[in-house]
Amino acid sequence: xxxxxxxxxxxxxxxxxxxxxxxxxxxxxxxxxxxxxxxxxxxxxxxxxxxxxxxxxxxxxxxxxxxxxxxxxxxxxxxxxxxxxxxxxxxxxxxxxxxxxxxxxxxxxxxxxxxxxxxxxxxxxxxxxxxxxxxxxxxxxxxxxxxxxxxxxxxxxxxxxxxxxxxxxxxxxxxxxxxxxxxxxxxxxxxxxxxxxxxxxxxxxxxxxxxxxxxxxxxxxxxxxxxxxxxxxxxxxxxxxxxxxxxxxxxxxxx
Amino acid sequence: xxxxxxxxxxxxxxxxxxxxxxxxxxxxxxxxxxxxxxxxxxxxxxxxxxxxxxxxxxxxxxxxxxxxxxxxxxxxxxxxxxxxxxxxxxxxxxxxxxxxxxxxxxxxxxxxxxxxxxxxxxxxxxxxxxxxxxxxxxxxxxxxxxxxxxxxxxxxxxxxxxxxxxxxxxxxxxxxxx
Numbered sequence: 001x002x003x004x005x006x007x008x009x010x011x012x013x014x015x016x017x018x019x020x021x022x023x024x025x026x027x028x029x030x031x032x033x034x035x036x037x038x039x040x041x042x043x044x045x046x047x048x049x050x051x052x053x054x055x056x057x058x059x060x061x062x063x064x065x066x067x068x069x070x071x072x073x074x075x076x077x078x079x080x081x082x083x084x085x086x087x088x089x090x091x092x093x094x095x096x097x098x099x100x101x102x103x104x105x106x107x108x109x110x111x112x113x114x115x116x117x118x119x120x121x122x123x124x125x126x127x128x129x130x131x132x133x134x135x136x137x138x139x140x141x142x143x144x145x146x147x148x149x150x151x152x153x154x155x156x157x158x159x160x161x162x163x164x165x166x167x168x169x170x171x172x173x174x175x176x177x178x179x180x181x182x183x184x185x186x187x188x189x190x191x192x193x194x195x196x197x198x199x200x201x202x203x204x205x206x207x208x209x210x211x212x213x214x215x216x217x218x219x220x221x222x223x224x225x226x227x228x229x230x231x232x233x234x235x236x237x238x239x240x241x242x243x244x245x246x247x248x249x250x251x252x253x254x255x
Numbered sequence: 256x257x258x259x260x261x262x263x264x265x266x267x268x269x270x271x272x273x274x275x276x277x278x279x280x281x282x283x284x285x286x287x288x289x290x291x292x293x294x295x296x297x298x299x300x301x302x303x304x305x306x307x308x309x310x311x312x313x314x315x316x317x318x319x320x321x322x323x324x325x326x327x328x329x330x331x332x333x334x335x336x337x338x339x340x341x342x343x344x345x346x347x348x349x350x351x352x353x354x355x356x357x358x359x360x361x362x363x364x365x366x367x368x369x370x371x372x373x374x375x376x377x378x379x380x381x382x383x384x385x386x387x388x389x390x391x392x393x394x395x396x397x398x399x400x401x402x403x404x405x406x407x408x409x410x411x412x413x414x415x416x417x418x419x420x421x422x423x424x425x426x427x428x429x430x431x432x433x
Contacts, residue, residue, distance in 0.1 A: 025319075039417060043409035050413060053319025057348070128349035132318055135351060135433045136413075143408045 009185040010123065011065045012085060013192060015075070016182075016228060017118075018058030019086035021133075022076055023236075024107060025051030026243050027094055036097050043143060047104070050136040057129045077247035081236055088227040089172035091236045095165065098151060098158070102165035105148045106206070108141035110176040113201035117193025126191060145209055152213025159214060166210075167218045174223025177202050182228075271339055276302045276309055283333045286325040287412050290368040293326055297356025300347055309334070312345045314352045317413040354414075354432045365430060371396050371418065373432035393429050395420035405429075 029048035035041035059072035089107055094100045115137050118130035151158040177199035179187070186192035210217060226232065247253075271279075280302075281294045293299055293313070301312040311330055315323045327344040334342045354373035357365075362372035374391040392401045400422035407417040408431075415428040 039407035039409075042411070042417075043407055046409040046413050049319035049321070050317060051319070053315075053317060057318055124349075128351075132315075132348055132351040136317060139408055139431070139433075 007065060009182050010191060011062055012182050013186050014058055014062045014065065014126065016085040016087075017129075018055045018062055018072075018075070019084050020090050020107075020111070021051040021058060022055035023084070023086045023239065024090040024104075025049075025055055026239060027090065027092075028100070028104070030094060031100065040097070044100075047140055047143075050133075050140070054129070054133045054136070057132065061125050061129065073247070077244045081232055081240055082230040084227075084232065084236070084240070085230055086227055087172070087175045088224055088233055089169065089176065091227065091233060091239055092169060092172060093235050095168075096161060098161035099165045099168065101144060101147055101151065102162060102169050104140065105144035105209075106169055106173050107176075108137065108144045109205045109209075110173070110198065110202045112137040112141040113198050113205070114193070117198055121192065122190035141205075145205075148209060148215075149213045152210075152215045162213065163215055166215050170218050171221045171224050173202075175225045175228060178223070178225070180228060270304075270307055271309075271337065273302050273304050273309075275337075276304075276311070276334065276339070279333060279337055280311070280330065283326075283329050286322045286329060287414075288365070288368070288370065290364045291357075291361045293330065295358050295361025295364060297354075297358060297361070298326070298352060308341045308343065309339060310343045310345055312347050314347050314350075316352050320413050322412075352433075354430060357430075366396050369396050369427060370415065371427060371429040373430045375432060391432070393418055395423060395425070396427055397425050398423040403427075 025048045028044050028051065031041065031044040032048070033041065035044050055076070056072045059075040063070040063072060063075055089103060092099075092103060112134065115130045115134035118126055119134060121127040121130060148162065152162040153159070154162075177195060179195040183192065183195045187194045206217075277294070277299075280299055281292050283293045285291050285293060285296055296316070298314050298316060299311060300314050301310075303310045303312075311334075313323075313327065313330070323346075327346075330344055331342055334340075355376055357373065365372045371393050374393055393403050393405075394401050395403050395418075398420060400420055402421040403418050404421060405416060406419050406426065409415075410417045410428050414430055414433075416431050417426065418429045419426050
């Protein structure tokens, strides 16, 4: 990691990957004990666990790149809102089960293909983490795809809820697949795949699944951005307040 | 100073060999599925010895699996119980753990415990299956019927899926191939 510019870009990129996993993991874990059926409760808790595990790997690496002796826990619990670089999609409130499921489906449709691309990263550590995480992401995308089809093409009520969730969440997907300077720098150095390729795979997957689920993509949507550069929605502050309260109240506590 | 003295004492009483350590690890149970050992699970990647210090390299199963930290502690404790105090546990991420590394003995133990072992090669199972149907025929560990259905991709631990047997009607866990 010779060039300082590349090092700080890499740090930003790895933090994004970690924050996406962390914030979605935090959101999904709130379903534990509240899901509509036992199997879904267990599945959601399992996926939250996978995501938080992945976040630990990514943020641990980010802290190492930074080189100031911080840990993954410091990153999760002691950063302020503007220092989080997750996309807006993952911080959206859980809503009903359909909203949570649609959010997972849209995220998985990007995350799985992104991780597949990162498996051959020129950065060895990024490749290692992606190889580990993509095995888990495969189960996530299989599940969310299956359920989106079943509920979208289910009862009139489940269909209406899934369509409403898609309409609400689709404007948050642009940010996932639109490259900024950091993404471009990562693609140039072969650390990450070209986001255009991932965008194609994301789009192919979504457009293959939605007709099967009898769901329609909303048209003329304005895509919201900001999360990747630390400008978050109102929901983010409340999420962090809950997630960080214990660590903030008892700084340095261990057991 | 203390470490040097401990090492000297161990040498005097005969330092265990790397083979001894491997053999002892066969007695360290997985904390979630105690019928199989950490060796059966295929997560111990290496045991090295350097001037009386043993380094056990372990690879995690699932990134968020809470058992990972417990396994490291259990290995330390098991080796300490055998008088081996100078132990370091290293975590290795790559190559990522695969269920292909579960030993034949481990698979047999899972089956007799009531958990269907992973089917087929995980490398083949690595392809996306989005038809909503489980790609592999999974055999019921109780009645051996292959007329089974997947209830959920996720079970009581991250590594397992929930299945149901249509023949004997019993639910069972399936150890997912990854």
